[in-house]
Amino acid sequence: MKAILAAPLLFLRLLYQSVYLALGQIWANKTRSVLTTIGIIIGVASVTSVIAALTGLKAKVLSDFESLGTNKIFIIPHWPRTGRFKHFSWRLYRFHPQQFEGLLERCPSVSDYTLMTERTRTIRYGVRSIDGARVYGINPSWHTIENRSVTVGRPFSLNDEQNGWQVCLITPSVRDQLRLDRNCTGKRIVVGERSFRIVGVVDKRVESGMFGQMGASEEVFIPFPTAWKLWDPWVYAIACCRKPGLSEEAKAELRFFLRQTRRLEPGDPDTFRMEVIEEYLKTFNRVAMGITAVAGGVVGISLLVGGVGIMNIMLVSVSERTREIGLRKAVGARPSAILLQFLVEAVVLCLFGGLVGAGVGQMLTTMIAKIPHANLQMAHIPLWALGISFGFAAAVGVFFGMFPAVKAARLDPIEALRHE
Amino acid sequence: MSTKPDRIIIRLEKVTRIYKVGVESIHALDGIDLQLRRNEYVAVMGPSGSGKSTLMNILGCLDRCTGGTYFLDGRDTTRLGAGGLARIRNTQIGFVFQSFELLGRSSALKNVEMPLIYSREGWWSRRKRAKKMLERVGLGDRIKHRPNQLSGGEKQRVAIARAMVCGPSILLADEPTGNLDSKTSEGILALFDQLHSEGQTIILVTHEESVARHASRIIRMTDGRIFSDMSFEQDRANRASLNGRFGEMSK
Secondary structure, eight states: OHHHHHHHHHHHHHHHHHHHHHHHHHHHTHHHHHHHHHHHHHHHHHHHHHHHHHHHHHHHHHHHHHHHOTTEEEEEEOOOSSSTTTTOOHHHHSOOGGGGTTHHHHOTTEEEEEEEEEEEEEEEETTEEEEEEEEEEEOTTHHHHHOOOEEEEOOOOHHHHHHTOOEEEEOHHHHHHTTOOSSOTTOEEEETTEEEEEEEEEOOOOOBTTTBOOSOSOEEEEEHHHHHHHHOOOOEEEEEESSGGGHHHHHHHHHHHHHHHTTOOTTSOOSEEEEEHHHHHHHHHHHHHHHHHHHHHHHHHHHHHHHHHHHHHHHHHHHHTHHHHHHHHHTTOOHHHHHHHHHHHHHHHHHHHHHHHHHHHHHHHHHHHTSTTSSOTTOOOOHHHHHHHHHHHHHHHHHHHHHHHHHHHHOOHHHHHHOO | OOOOTTOEEEEEEEEEEEEEETTEEEEEEEEEEEEEETTOEEEEEOOTTSSHHHHHHHHTTSSOOSEEEEEETTEEGGGOOHHHHHHHHHHTEEEEOTTOOOOTTSOHHHHHHHHHHHTTOOHHHHHHHHHHHHHHTTOTTOTTOOGGGSOHHHHHHHHHHHHHTTOOSEEEEESTTTTSOHHHHHHHHHHHHHHHHTTOEEEEEESOHHHHTTOSEEEEEETTEEEEEEEHHHHHHHHHHHHHHHHHHHO
């Protein structure tokens, strides 16, 4: 037991002794040490800040994606290019509300869904009107899927749905443009040719800077059955997974369900397609990781250059301190102690450079995040980047410090003491 | 460790050291037999190239002999590896050099502490022992000074303290007064005398008869061989008679 413990303990003492000597040496050569580490400082600073900028960009894109909803599945009718549906009219393969009946019971991974349809209509209230407002037909479950709060009045209920009432929800911008009161519930507006009673005001959609304006902010929502009755429209659906990771299961269940309700034969192609934002997200994530790795790697070359600087100065140090090495050997330093002393010195220099570099990188990152209109507000140094650049700096120290250290350890003490 | 004064501490048996320079081989040491007892004070003398430095390097375990065996304190050093030799240098041998070899950037205390770092002493006991040793060589008030703030004699005292701090069996001094004026040299030699009187075994390499006078035994070397090995009194008588003969011849 004692023998097993002795070796690591010995190594620790050796390491402690080397760190002690190395720190003393670095302290004795302050100016030189600082100058030497500038390469490493620049290297670590640039690696961390480049990664920070890219991470910020990625975080921004991801948060924009997420504002669209990552666990949403868009189900859209799709006209197959082959098979017996090739020449069908759109009325035959569009979605009918009946095709979705019983979906929630049959698709356990789907927590909710809403049928959607949309039109562009002119809205009037008294003498004021809005051209080109978007009018959506929605199910009440839309409220839970889209997560947009109703600030005034009430959301749609099953009553609105089942009775096919001509009621509507409007966005604040509709209200403002029509000069309606803040509490405008009960007022009637004309959508297209028909009159609708306002039951509530729903928040405007979350704007994502990355994708720009996604359609007009003048929106009117009416119950889906009402829209179906009025327009006989083109329909799509948004389903929502129970958990973010379940999109694959949900898609499979939905496909199975829809193929059945749409009476597709086993050999038929799907007459609908499904799109999951999560999948785009995954692809984007992969691409972003790749770009980060490549950019980080290219910038990381500067760390190598810094490492060469360290090696250079360590070589100078070894030849300058030849007599000292000889003396240390004469008073009983083993070759391993000398090797470790110089190696630790190189590594400590690199780690010191890494520390300062990380600080400079943090400063650069703060500055980057402040660049206006660059969408980099979320730039930050991820912990793994710190770990990697520190680890890399230490590795550079070991790698480039090894040659001078071995050179020092191999010196013959007699020759070294005779060295001028 | 036995403190019996007449115990043999160094035994060289037919030690040779051959340097290969191209095809030529130079016999720096050519069959040295030597025995040293504890508490002896030996001066090794000889012209340059006589092999006395090589002998010192081998005695100090800095160099290995190419033939023969070297027992230090009953241990065959020729069988030891680099690590074992380093340990012996650390614990059994103290070196004093002609040019002091102090670390210029470190204080006297740090210089004296250095060998203790390699014998894995703790920080506190290292300091304590180094301080005590510096007091012993008469530099108790100069522990914070750097070598460039010390005189030559003081530097050599620091070097002696460094050599002695691990409590070595033998103290090897290579021309310890070579860089000092005669008055300072006397001080250093007095320190050696004091250490010797306290039981230290000392081996001294020198050119100068005045330095060798302090030793109790004088070994003279030429061409890698021991040419005379006798007590100081015998040596002086011998020299006198030789000088007398040369004197007659020159007449």
